[in-house]
Amino acid sequence: MSIFINFIPTKLLLKLSGIKTIYPFYHIVSDKPPAHIKHLYPIRTVKQFEKDLDFLQKYFSASVFPVKDNSPQFVLSFDDGLSEVYDTIAPILLKRKISAIFFINSAFVDNRDMFKNYILSLKQKNPEIDFKEYLKNKKPYLTSNQIFELINEGFRIGAHSINHPLFSDIPEQEQIKQTKESINFIFKNFGEKQKLFAFPFTDNGVSDSYFKTVFEKSIVDYTFGTAGIKKDIFEKNIQRIPVEKYGLSAKRHIKTELLRYMIKKNMVKR
Numbered sequence: 001m002s003i004f005i006n007f008i009p010t011k012l013l014l015k016l017s018g019i020k021t022i023y024p025f026y027h028i029v030s031d032k033p034p035a036h037i038k039h040l041y042p043i044r045t046v047k048q049f050e051k052d053l054d055f056l057q058k059y060f061s062a063s064v065f066p067v068k069d070n071s072p073q074f075v076l077s078f079d080d081g082l083s084e085v086y087d088t089i090a091p092i093l094l095k096r097k098i099s100a101i102f103f104i105n106s107a108f109v110d111n112r113d114m115f116k117n118y119i120l121s122l123k124q125k126n127p128e129i130d131f132k133e134y135l136k137n138k139k140p141y142l143t144s145n146q147i148f149e150l151i152n153e154g155f156r157i158g159a160h161s162i163n164h165p166l167f168s169d170i171p172e173q174e175q176i177k178q179t180k181e182s183i184n185f186i187f188k189n190f191g192e193k194q195k196l197f198a199f200p201f202t203d204n205g206v207s208d209s210y211f212k213t214v215f216e217k218s219i220v221d222y223t224f225g226t227a228g229i230k231k232d233i234f235e236k237n238i239q240r241i242p243v244e245k246y247g248l249s250a251k252r253h254i255k256t257e258l259l260r261y262m263i264k265k266n267m268v269k270r
């Protein structure tokens with residue numbers, strides 16, 4: 001899609017696409033991109049993030065999950081449980097009265113271990129680096145105390161697997177285990193009753209039988225993918241918009257997704 005998207009009004013795209021609720025998600029907002037992420041994807045500065053929120057709040061109202069009415073709304077979420085959620089993101093959201101879901105990996109809370117892609121990013125410029133030292137010194141992940149504070153401020157905590165494997169790479173039994181254990185972790189440690197699970201990387205390649213199992217056995221209430229503005233054949237699998245992915249503004253990215261949805265009426269089938 002091209003630059004012409006700038007000339008199509010957002011309200012018209014919303015009307016023609018019939019889309020009411022959108023689910024944009026991010027990982028991090030930072031003016032000083034940390035070494036464990038800067039080689040992985042474009043990182044929003046505070047200024048860019050505020051601009052994204054200006055756009056979202058102009059056309060949609062911020063909602064908790066699940067949404068209640070049928071007006072244009074957005075539900076914001078953040079994956080990987082990074083410390084910037086506490087230091088930078090939550091204060092901005094509180095000022096604007098925007099709620100959010102923070103999806104965390106149970107193995108990484110309190111900086112006990114690290115996502116393997118972050119270790120790769122770290123080693124790119126500094127192959128000798130000891131990631132355990134880095135975890136101890138930089139504390140890139142949220143601590144339990146910070147998570148409690150976020151909950152007290154009204155934010156939701158969801159699960160994002162134990163240690164962030166690509167689901168299509170692991171057997172279904174292991175997928176279920178990663179889902180169940182990380183959900184149990186946030187219930188046991190933080191008392192989170194809503195069972196929300198965001199797939200690490202993508203739900204692409206996850207089978208129908210996984211979804212049938214987790215929903216029928218009430219292992220989860222809702223799951224979240226990363227496929228953009230799309231409906232899923234499993235109603236409780238919500239597709240979110242990976243706003244950071246191409247380094248475009250939220251305005252440009254979301255308008256492009258609305259136009260694409262309008263043309264193709266994308267449905268995720270398995």
Ligand SMILES: [Zn+2]
Binds near residue numbers: 079164199200
């Ligand atoms: Zn993730």
